[in-house]
Amino acid sequence: MTPTNPSSNRPIGHVGDGHASSNRPIGHVGDGGVFPDRPIGRVSTSRDLLLTGVTWYEPDGTPRRGDLALREGLVTEVGTVEDTEGLERLDADGLTALPGFVDLHTHLRQPGREDAETVASGSRAAAAGGYTAVLAMANTTPVTDTAEAAEHIVELGLACGLVDVVPIGAVTKGLAGTELAELGLMHRSRARVRVFSDDGHCVSDGRVMRRALEYLRAVDGVISQHSQDPALAGPQACCHEGELSGRLGLPGWPPVAEASIIARDAMLAEHTGGRVHVAHVTTAEGLDVVRWAKARGIRMTAEVTPHHLALGTDLLTGYDPVYKVNPPLRPAEDREALAEGLLDGTIDAVATDHAPHARHDKEHAFVDAAFGMLGLETAFAVVHDLLVAPGRMSMSDLARVMSLNPARIAGLTGHGRPLRPGEPANLVLVDPAASVTVDRDASASLSRNSPWHGRSLTGAVHTTILRGETTAREGEPAPC
Amino acid sequence: MRHLLSSADLGRDDVRALLATAAEMHEVQRRDVKKLPTLRGRTVINLFFEDSTRTRSSFEIAGKWMSADTINITGKGSSTSKGESLRDTVMTIDAMSVDCVVIRHMASGAAHQVAQWVDASVVNAGDGTHEHPTQALLDAYTMEARLGDLEGRRVAIVGDLTHSRVFRSNAITLRTLGAEVTLVAPPTLMPSGIASWARADGLTLADDLDAVLADGPDAVMMLRVQRERMSGGFFPTPREYTVGYGLTRERLRALTSANPDAVICHPGPMNRGLEISADAADAASSLVLDQVSAGVAVRMAVLYHLLAGEEVTA
Numbered sequence: 001m002t003p004t005n006p007s008s009n010r011p012i013g014h015v016g017d018g019h020a021s022s023n024r025p026i027g028h029v030g031d032g033g034v035f036p037d038r039p040i041g042r043v044s045t046s047r048d049l050l051l052t053g054v055t056w057y058e059p060d061g062t063p064r065r066g067d068l069a070l071r072e073g074l075v076t077e078v079g080t081v082e083d084t085e086g087l088e089r090l091d092a093d094g095l096t097a098l099p100g101f102v103d104l105h106t107h108l109r110q111p112g113r114e115d116a117e118t119v120a121s122g123s124r125a126a127a128a129g130g131y132t133a134v135l136a137m138a139n140t141t142p143v144t145d146t147a148e149a150a151e152h153i154v155e156l157g158l159a160c161g162l163v164d165v166v167p168i169g170a171v172t173k174g175l176a177g178t179e180l181a182e183l184g185l186m187h188r189s190r191a192r193v194r195v196f197s198d199d200g201h202c203v204s205d206g207r208v209m210r211r212a213l214e215y216l217r218a219v220d221g222v223i224s225q226h227s228q229d230p231a232l233a234g235p236q237a238c239c240h241e242g243e244l245s246g247r248l249g250l251p252g253w254p255p256v257a258e259a260s261i262i263a264r265d266a267m268l269a270e271h272t273g274g275r276v277h278v279a280h281v282t283t284a285e286g287l288d289v290v291r292w293a294k295a296r297g298i299r300m301t302a303e304v305t306p307h308h309l310a311l312g313t314d315l316l317t318g319y320d321p322v323y324k325v326n327p328p329l330r331p332a333e334d335r336e337a338l339a340e341g342l343l344d345g346t347i348d349a350v351a352t353d354h355a356p357h358a359r360h361d362k363e364h365a366f367v368d369a370a371f372g373m374l375g376l377e378t379a380f381a382v383v384h385d386l387l388v389a390p391g392r393m394s395m396s397d398l399a400r401v402m403s404l405n406p407a408r409i410a411g412l413t414g415h416g417r418p419l420r421p422g423e424p425a426n427l428v429l430v431d432p433a434a435s436v437t438v439d440r441d442a443s444a445s446l447s448r449n450s451p452w453h454g455r456s457l458t459g460a461v462h463t464t465i466l467r468g469e470t471t472a473r474e475g476e477p478a479p480c
Numbered sequence: 481m482r483h484l485l486s487s488a489d490l491g492r493d494d495v496r497a498l499l500a501t502a503a504e505m506h507e508v509q510r511r512d513v514k515k516l517p518t519l520r521g522r523t524v525i526n527l528f529f530e531d532s533t534r535t536r537s538s539f540e541i542a543g544k545w546m547s548a549d550t551i552n553i554t555g556k557g558s559s560t561s562k563g564e565s566l567r568d569t570v571m572t573i574d575a576m577s578v579d580c581v582v583i584r585h586m587a588s589g590a591a592h593q594v595a596q597w598v599d600a601s602v603v604n605a606g607d608g609t610h611e612h613p614t615q616a617l618l619d620a621y622t623m624e625a626r627l628g629d630l631e632g633r634r635v636a637i638v639g640d641l642t643h644s645r646v647f648r649s650n651a652i653t654l655r656t657l658g659a660e661v662t663l664v665a666p667p668t669l670m671p672s673g674i675a676s677w678a679r680a681d682g683l684t685l686a687d688d689l690d691a692v693l694a695d696g697p698d699a700v701m702m703l704r705v706q707r708e709r710m711s712g713g714f715f716p717t718p719r720e721y722t723v724g725y726g727l728t729r730e731r732l733r734a735l736t737s738a739n740p741d742a743v744i745c746h747p748g749p750m751n752r753g754l755e756i757s758a759d760a761a762d763a764a765s766s767l768v769l770d771q772v773s774a775g776v777a778v779r780m781a782v783l784y785h786l787l788a789g790e791e792v793t794a
Binding site: 242248320321363367 | 565566567568585587588589590592593596607608609610611642645648671672673674676677680
């Protein structure tokens with residue numbers, strides 16, 4: 001299973017054809033075994049770029065300003081560019097270049113619910129949001145619980161080509177929580193799956209979780225756990241348990257249902273030596289357990305979503321299902337604890353939990369409506385507006401939690417890299433001064449369930465570049 | 481008043497006006513010919529997604545006695561199972577240019593959501609475990625008929641508060657009218673966040689029903705214990721519930737001796753022998769049938785205020 005270098009003109013959309021059972025990685029290796037590290041296929045016509053007057057950050061956080069040359073999908077020069085021959089100039093004065101964002105938690109709905117989102121539409125939304133890689137959750141129909149299903153996701157991603165679509169494999173067959181899915185085969189497949197999750201469901205059976213962690217040690221896989229004890233927060237639980245859930249008569253989702261699973265998983269990770277990633281941590285209690293686990297040296301990482309940082313339980317007062325999400329929106333004390341946890345490094349990453357839903361799945365009574373909200377296009381602006389603009393977080397720390405750390409957690413070696421000569425040209429240009437009013441109808445997603453609609457946010461994604469190719473410009477994603 | 485979705489929509493003057501209109505309607509109810517022409521040409525849809533006998537029939541009678549065209553639509557189960565969204569269902573009805581939708585739904589907030597979508601006036605006839613504002617109005621009406629103005633009166637609400645929309649609306653309306661409200665329930669049937677809620681709304685919490693009764697409240701409202709709660713682990717056995725929180729014969733005696741004028745309410749249907757003994761249900765101080773009778777008058781008043789197109793004064 002030694003990866004081979006591809007010829008640079010190989011059409012990526014066709015690489016896998018007729019080789020579904022082979023071990024050969026799709027496209028090429030260099031990034032988790034799947035993605036090209038040179039522009040190939042449709043990218044072969046891409047123009048080499050000169051970004052002028054751009055600000056970027058050294059790995060130690062030192063800001064720099066100057067020009068960046070991108071050639072053949074790589075960063076070739078930084079600071080002063082001597083030879084500008086053949087470079088298309090992009091005036092980036094006032095813009096900041098960051099490594100392209102990596103989303104550890106995206107729902108793309110394909111296969112199964114192509115009316116809500118497809119890999120293509122989700123890729124466009126990701127590009128518009130500054131992402132160069134997204135990890136696609138396994139809860140599609142059918143579930144991504146086999147090598148073939150995972151390879152199919154990769155192929156759909158490559159066919160669009162706007163973002164590296166990395167499949168997450170299910171931990172258990174059909175997300176049923178009882179029998180292990182083909183973890184090893186998914187990992188050995190050309191999809192090179194390293195992150196596994198039953199997201200939407202908690203791997204609540206301790207024995208199953210233990211076995212999965214033990215088994216994955218062999219491939220250094222990580223389990224992204226949806227921490228929700230179903231006995232304490234059942235499928236109907238949809239409102240943070242507290243005074244508001246009491247008044248509204250909505251089934252409560254108590255913080256202990258999250259924290260107790262995180263605590264159990266931390267102990268299982270310690271016992272097995274496995275790796276647990278806590279998906280969407282939402283409570284101060286859960287965060288405290290993560291902090292404890294990290295201090296103890298347990299291999300645990302955690303993510304937080306923009307909506308759990310910025311939106312509060314009180315939004316449920318009007319019973320608008322656009323605010324229905326699992327885990328639910330939490331009160332101000334939890335949100336402040338999450339922000340602190342992100343700033344002090346207890347939380348490693350911001351992940352979107354982008355969850356598109358067809359309109360008719362949201363227009364039910366609150367308890368019957370689908371859980372989830374859009375997030376890919378707004379994540380940067382929300383985090384920037386909430387933490388960077390007020391001076392609580394530096395832009396380079398934003399890059400750490402939205403690119404470097406998620407790339408490291410997912411094992412994506414071509415993403416989250418410093419902007420240095422020889423590195424892949426996976427980057428995003430952001431405009432920290434722009435103020436944007438979110439318009440759900442302008443979304444590249446096929447769905448419209450954005451809780452940010454009508455809100456004005458400071459900070460906008462200007463241009464996204466994947467291996468030298470511009471995948472979004474001035475917020476507009478390229479066609480697939 | 482465009483909709484009646486929550487008891488919190490009604491200020492003190494609104495409640496007073498509605499209760500005064502209800503009293504006039506109650507007079508009409510005592511006539512041989514009960515029909516008023518008030519809502520002639522108006523259409524009221526009773527959209528009931530959940531089983532109900534007394535609420536649906538009292539809305540239906542209320543509409544008919546005021547000459548509205550009243551149509552009942554009942555649907556079992558949530559519309560999700562039919563592949564149609566709740567919005568689809570109500571928009572279909574709204575497209576028929578109805579004037580008022582009276583909705584009962586097993587999901588909390590359904591009436592609020594429907595009110596966002598339709599042009600018609602919406603009356604919440606019970607939404608999940610959230611609210612049941614016309615029940616609170618008829619309870620207030622019934623209690624005032626016996627006790628007079630509820631200002632300063634002491635009312636105990638006893639039982640499954642967590643799952644009770646009757647409690648939620650009553651707590652609001654009773655406070656609006658200036659009554660003192662004490663809540664009694666086992667800790668597992670107290671709603672989430674009740675401590676801060678009670679502080680904010682001026683409600684008193686108690687867990688010893690005997691102590692509350694010995695204090696001689698003016699009214700005791702017993703809530704129904706739903707069958708499904710009995711197996712839900714909220715309390716060990718029905719017998720234990722009755723011993724702790726039932727209005728037994730002994731407790732009825734204790735209440736009467738502490739306050740001979742105290743009245744007993746129950747929104748029905750009653751679990752005789754569980755939360756309320758037959759002695760208490762059938763006592764002279766029981767208002768259970770008065771509540772049903774007031775239900776029609778109060779719902780006439782609500783429809784009148786929503787649809788007759790003018791502010792009503794007493």
